[in-house]
Amino acid sequence: MTRILVVDDEPQILRALQTSLRGAGYDVETASTGEQALTLAAVRPPDAVILDLVLPDRRGTEVARELRAWSKAPIIVLSVVGDESEKVAALDAGADDYVTKPFGVDELLARLRAALRRAEPSAEPVLDIGDLRIDFEAREVTRAGERVQLTPHEYGLLTLLARNEGKLMTHKAILREVWGEAYADESHYLHVYVSQLRRKLEPDPARPRTILTEPGVGYRLVDPLRDF
């Protein structure tokens, strides 16, 4: 059974999540402090972690960073509106996604399923996302069978997002990966490239359905026919 570790200092939230997640077929462990969460994760490694950013003993971001140091389990952070910088910090520290409080169980389950699916990375040489096909060996991208010409940076950006399908990638993470450490804070760079990429890939670049914007946080590539 898939084991989920839920970390929140609010007993009522823990209780509601535990009952709902168990009802959805998961094995649920709970922790109410960062320390407890780290110990529990070490003793019984979870398949995914749901982590509140505000904990009594330490910041959720720190817990995410420590967990990420030795665990590959996806981490979904629970944040609140007005805490954007903390949320971005948590994502940069290794968290995979976030849900904003208050949230419905449906949204949480969707994020959780997507995160768990990504946890098994595909090493396939060819990736199909909707009508998009990326052939990593041939370095070739086609849309509905037609070849798309991409610059090296556009190709790098697309393949990074595609290999992390569904995952929210922060500006910093993308810039670091595609352009290098020196460009980690040049997010305007990224916006330009993303809009170029959308013009080449999206049927309606003004209403993107494949490369989605998470305002102030980053981008996420999804299969428009499947997710979200």
Place this chain on the structure above:
Amino acid sequence: MKKRGEFLVGVLASAGAVVFVTAAIAVVKRWVPVLSLGVLYIFAVLPVAVVWGLVLAVAVSIASMLAFNWFFLPPTHTFQLRDGANWAVLAVYLVTAVVVSALAARARRRAELAELREREARARAAAELEAESYRRSDTLKTALLHAVSHDLRSPLTAILAAASGLGNPDVRLVRADRDDLVETIRAEAERLNRIVGNLLDLSRLESGVAAPHQELWTADDLVLRALDELGPRGERIVAELDADAPPVQTDAAQIERALVNLLDNALKFSPPDSPVRVRVESRDHELLLHVHDAGPGVPEDDRETVFEPFRRGDGSVRGAGLGLAIARGFAEVNGARVWAENGGGGHFVLALPA
């Protein structure tokens, strides 16, 4: 222009001083040998030296000597400067004039400097006070934002999670789980209601619209009202009533809010199985309502700060930290007092004027 005006006033005052002393000597000489009265001119020299400085003081010294010589020293109405005593008197006046005016000038400078410093210090203190009040109001606003963002959202999150869990077709729940989620929704909705009530109470108190409606009540009534309001939450409260305690003139609804908040605080900070005691004690001019719990109590240094809004004790305990601030607010508008006491566990006292 101003300087010259001042000098003119000085000249007139100096002349006046000499005239005044001369006239005084003319009167006094009937009873006192005139020769010993020359010293009285010092009373003309002194004030002029203090107020107008050296130049006029020297002028007054010379004028005084001349006036004394002319009017009083025989032969009168002539100048007899050959007399050694006259020269000695003039010398004494002059020395007095120089020394006193120098001293006065120094004192004046010092006084001016001191005043300047004081003005600066006052201005600094005022600026600091203003900055502090801005800081305080900023802290309060930040705390309020935090309270709204965290303390309102937490129960909302639990409610939404539980409700959507109940409604989600992918979530299969046994009967006990359903009951559990329903109970979470109920309890958290009540908690939300309490927080909203507290925020409203606080804003009413801060804007000064919480005018008490005072009537005669017995202590037992007040305690029982509070217990009633607490409902099942207050099951572990043990009440020690006193039917003989004299009634008090107070706003029962507001004192009930104060007492409920004290009891809530005690329930929150004490171990779940330990009792919370509320005790009525009647004293000379006061009726005391004691609330005891088996929690950690309030550290000496925090006895006052716990009553500030948005303060919380131990970080692991939930709540916006409004309860005690509201308890004190409602107590004060009714002329009552609330304070934290020393002694095993938590101990708060609500003292109503009898």
